[in-house]
Amino acid sequence: MPDLVTDGDNLGDHLATRSFKTIKGTDIASATNITIGTSGNTFDVTGTTTIQHFDNANWVVGSVISLHFDGAVTLTNNAGGLSGNQANILLSGDANFTTATGDILTFLLHDSTSWQEISRNSVASIANNSITNAKLATGIDAVKLADGSVTNAEFQYINSLTSNAQTQISAKAPTASPTFTGTVVLPNVPAIVTTQLNLKSPIANPTFTGTVVLPNVPAIVTTQLNLKAPTANPTFTGTVTASALTTSGQITSNGNIQMGTGAKIINIKNLQHEVSTSGVDIDFSEDQLQTMSIASNTTFTTTNRAVGLSKTIRIITDGTTRTLAFPSDWKFIGAKPTEQAGSKTGILTVTNFGTTDAYIVAGYAVEE
Numbered sequence: 394m395p396d397l398v399t400d401g402d403n404l405g406d407h408l409a410t411r412s413f414k415t416i417k418g419t420d421i422a423s424a425t426n427i428t429i430g431t432s433g434n435t436f437d438v439t440g441t442t443t444i445q446h447f448d449n450a451n452w453v454v455g456s457v458i459s460l461h462f463d464g465a466v467t468l469t470n471n472a473g474g475l476s477g478n479q480a481n482i483l484l485s486g487d488a489n490f491t492t493a494t495g496d497i498l499t500f501l502l503h504d505s506t507s508w509q510e511i512s513r514n515s516v517a518s519i520a521n522n523s524i525t526n527a528k529l530a531t532g533i534d535a536v537k538l539a540d541g542s543v544t545n546a547e548f549q550y551i552n553s554l555t556s557n558a559q560t561q562i563s564a565k566a567p568t569a570s571p572t573f574t575g576t577v578v579l580p581n582v583p584a585i586v587t588t589q590l591n592l593k594s595p596i597a598n599p600t601f602t603g604t605v606v607l608p609n610v611p612a613i614v615t616t617q618l619n620l621k622a623p624t625a626n627p628t629f630t631g632t633v634t635a636s637a638l639t640t641s642g643q644i645t646s647n648g649n650i651q652m653g654t655g656a657k658i659i660n661i662k663n664l665q666h667e668v669s670t671s672g673v674d675i676d677f678s679e680d681q682l683q684t685m686s687i688a689s690n691t692t693f694t695t696t697n698r699a700v701g702l703s704k705t706i707r708i709i710t711d712g713t714t715r716t717l718a719f720p721s722d723w724k725f726i727g728a729k730p731t732e733q734a735g736s737k738t739g740i741l742t743v744t745n746f747g748t749t750d751a752y753i754v755a756g757y758a759v760e761e
């Protein structure tokens with residue numbers, strides 16, 4: 394069949410058409426070396442075998458073919474080792490390429506030994522390895538990365554990182570409410586700072602002096618604080634209970650100080666009692682030391698007896714001898730007195746070992 398256009402002819406002088414249509418040839422099964430048939434210019438490539446060469450038999454330099462791939466096929470770039478009519482495949486990027494289903498590659502028979510890729514329509518936006526570092530310029534705008542929200546300046550901050558960024562961040566304490574471990578060292582702390590720090594109390598077990606003022610203390614806190622006693626010279630009301638009490642000073646109480654069963658008061662230098670006046674009815678709820686002045690014959694009685702209570706009573710008579718009468722149940726150590734001479738001072742001690750007169754043990758002595 395003669396050529397439609399000879400050398401020096403203008404194609405437009407010979408063909409007039411609305412479109413130029415290529416012919417789809419017979420499908421080509423993938424193989425190490427495939428033969429491009431002459432039944433058309435467009436071919437479907439089936440299979441998944443790696444292709445290293447195209448056989449260019451019956452094709453002339455300048456011919457153009459398009460291959461449509463039905464699956465994943467690896468094309469080897471410039472494999473070499475040619476024999477017969479084989480020609481190398483020269484791919485864009487000088488690198489092997491693995492197709493995806495639907496990819497279309499167009500080749501030009503550049504010379505008798507090489508088919509040159511002239512276009513690629515890949516279903517992937519950018520094929521793996523098709524863009525190499527050598528083809529990328531420096532200074533890519535950061536907004537082209539990820540979602541575009543990171544600026545160039547922000548992206549450049551990572552330039553000085555020497556290890557994993559999150560590891561370094563996690564090793565730092567926040568500026569707000571930081572928590573430190575180990576020994577915290579403040580470098581080159583000015584003397585004025587040290588002075589100010591020394592005036593502060595630690596958070597754990599602080600000790601304050603003088604008057605402590607809490608600003609803007611809620612009423613509920615003030616109420617609670619008012620229910621507390623100060624550590625210095627506290628005053629308590631009601632019943633004070635303590636598992637152990639040690640003091641180097643004075644304990645003052647307007648009520649009872651009750652010790653637990655078996656408890657002891659140890660190392661008391663002096664036990665000082667108040668002294669009051671007693672009538673002839675000895676009241677064990679009154680002071681332990683009392684004075685009784687009698688100016689008539691006297692009969693003694695008792696009230697508010699309780700186990701363990703005792704009293705010491707100083708008896709002072711006027712200028713006349715006065716008779717003394719006691720409950721018959723009392724047990725006297727020594728002679729039971731019947732009178733006390735005028736203008737004399739006697740001492741009567743009574744101790745309760747029960748709750749009735751029958752359990753009272755008494756002792757009496759008078760000045761000569």
